[in-house]
Each structure stands twice: as C-alpha cells, then as structure tokens.
Amino acid sequence: xxxxxxxxxxxxxxxxxxxxxxxxxxxxxxxxxxxxxxxxxxxxxxxxxxxxxxxxxxxxxxxxxxxxxxxxxxxxxxxxxxxxxxxxxxxxxxxxxxxxxxxxxxxxxxxxxxxxxxxxxxxxxxxxxxxxxxxxxxxxxxxxxxxxxxxxxxxxxxxxxxxxxxxxxxxxxxxxxxxxxxxxxxxxxxxxxxxxxxxxxx
Numbered sequence: 452x453x454x455x456x457x458x459x460x461x462x463x464x465x466x467x468x469x470x471x472x473x474x475x476x477x478x479x480x481x482x483x484x485x486x487x488x489x490x491x492x493x494x495x496x497x498x499x500x501x502x503x504x505x506x507x508x509x510x511x512x513x514x515x516x517x518x519x520x521x522x523x524x525x526x527x528x529x530x531x532x533x534x535x536x537x538x539x540x541x542x543x544x545x546x547x548x549x550x551x552x553x554x555x556x557x558x559x560x561x562x563x564x565x566x567x568x569x570x571x572x573x574x575x576x577x578x579x580x581x582x583x584x585x586x587x588x589x590x591x592x593x594x595x596x597x598x599x600x601x602x603x604x605x606x607x608x609x610x611x612x613x614x615x616x617x618x619x620x621x622x623x624x625x626x627x628x629x630x631x632x633x634x635x636x637x638x639x640x641x642x643x644x645x646x647x648x649x650x651x652x653x
Contacts, residue, residue, distance in 0.1 A: 461489045461490050461491065462486075462490050462491070462583040462584065463490070463491045463493060463580060463581060463582045463583050463584075464481055464485050464486050464490055464491070464492050464493070464582070464583065464584045464585075464586065465492075465493040465495050465576070465577060465580065465582045465584070465585050465586070466478050466481050466492065466493070466494055466495065466586045466587075467495055467496075467497075467573060467585075467586070467587040467588070468494040468495060468496045468540075468541060468544055468559075469496065469588070470540045471588070472588075472632070473588025473589060473590050473630075473631075473632070474588045475588070475632070476588055476630055476631070476632025476639070477586045477587055477588035477589075477630040477632075478494075478544060478547070478548070478586075479632065480586060480628070480630045480632070480639050480641075480651075481584075481586045482547075482548060482551045482552055483551075484651065485584055485586060485628070486552060486555050487555075488552070488554035488555060489554060489555065489556075490555050490556070491555065491556040491557075491558065492548055492552070492555050492556065492557045492558070493558050493559075493560055493580060493582070494541060494544055494545060494548070494557065494558070494559045494560065495560045495562070495573065495576060496541055496559070496560070496561045496562070497562050497563075497564045497569055497572055497573065498561065498562070498563055498564065499563075499564045499565075499569075541559050541561065542559075545557050545559055560576070560580075562576065569615055570615045570618045570619055570622075573585070573587075573615075573619060574619065574622060574623060577623060577624070577625055578624065582625050583625055583626065584625060584626045584627075584628065585619060585623055585625055585626070585627040585628070586627075586628050586630060587615075587616045587619060587627070587628070587629055587630070588616075588629075588630055588631075588632075589616040589617075589629035589630060589631050589642060590631070616629040616642075617629070617642075620642055620643060620644055621644060626643060627643065627644070628641055628642070628643050629641065629642035629643070638650060638651055638652040639651045
C-alpha cells in the first residue's frame with residue numbers, strides 16, 4: 452500500500468485532526484501503518500470561527516456532569532476515540548501518538564480558516580510543510596458505497612467531509628490516504644488515487 456517506505460529517510464506524515472471518530476480512525480491507521488521511527492507526524496486541525504461546529508466546541512468547553520458520565524460510560528470506544536470527546540483533543544491525540552510511537556516527532560498545527568475552502572487550505576499546507584503522506588478520516592456514505600467515489604473539481608465550499616477527502620485524494624501532490632475504520636479490530640477501508648476501497652486488516 453502507498454505511504455510506507457522504511458528504506459528512505461525520515462518523512463512528514465500529516466493527519467487531519469478533528470474531534471470525531473473518523474479522525475481517530477485515521478490517526479490509528481497512521482500510527483500503525485504509515486509512520487516509522489524518526490518520521491515527523493503533523494496533526495493538522497483547521498478551525499472555522501464562523502462555523503456552528505466551532506460554536507458547539509466552545510460550548511463543550513464548559514464542564515458538565517452529563518458529559519463526564521458519557522465519557523465514563525463509553526467503554527466500547529478505543530482510547531483515541533474517547534480522546535475525541537475531551538476538551539483539549541489535540542493534546543490528547545499528541546499524547547496518544549507519543550505513547551504508540553515514542554521515536555517519532557509529533558507536532559500540532561492549528562489553523563484558523565476564514566472564508567477559505569477547507570480542502571484548498573489543507574492542500575496549501577501540505578505544500579508549505581513538504582508533506583510526504585496526507586491521511587484523512589473518511590465517512591462512507593450510502594451513495595459512495597453504492598455508486599463509488601465521485602471525481603469532481605471546483606470549489607469545495609459547503610461540501611461534506613466525504614467530498615473533502617475525495618477532493619484531497621484526487622488533487623494532492625503527495626500521497627493522500629482516505630481512511631474508513633471498520634470497528635475496533637475489524638481493519639480499514641483505504642482510498643488513494645490508485646487504490647479504491649482497499650481492505651487492510653487492523
């Protein structure tokens with residue numbers, strides 16, 4: 452599968468970090484299959500201050516007994532998935548990375564996006580940081596499962612995460628891997644420009 456070359460020098464692997472299950476699965480894949488020792492792992496989080504998600508995240512920063520009990524009762528989720536519910540999920544992800552791969556460098560990159568397409572911003576940052584492999588969590592929609600992926604250009608403004616991942620796979624100059632985690636130990640569906648719905652065991 453693309454994205455793993457242990458004979459070359461250290462590489463930069465970027466994971467699009469979001470407080471959701473898809474992002475947790477993408478990070479798990481990156482840690483177990485994409486990075487090797489001495490690589491650099493960049494956790495990229497793009498935040499739109501005008502989006503409802505940002506407003507909701509601000510609300511979540513207020514501690515409550517209900518949110519605490521929800522986390523405590525989520526026994527079926529993996530540590531990475533549970534960390535997505537934490538307030539400082541980026542720091543939790545960084546800690547999880549160092550625990551899983553002590554010999555890699557981990558850096559957090561948080562970018563405020565104002566009026567720009569998310570996909571375009573991610574592509575620009577992969578060039579700025581000379582990224583070798585881009586990993587993004589991908590939600591498998593019903594239409595994608597039945598009809599396959601859509602190849603589409605143009606602006607990504609207002610499109611859903613699935614399309615953002617597909618756009619990055621098609622237009623990224625570096626290797627881009629869309630990851631769909633299938634249960635805790637069930638493996639991954641991977642999508643790249645040259646491999647579609649590639650099944651990889653956990």
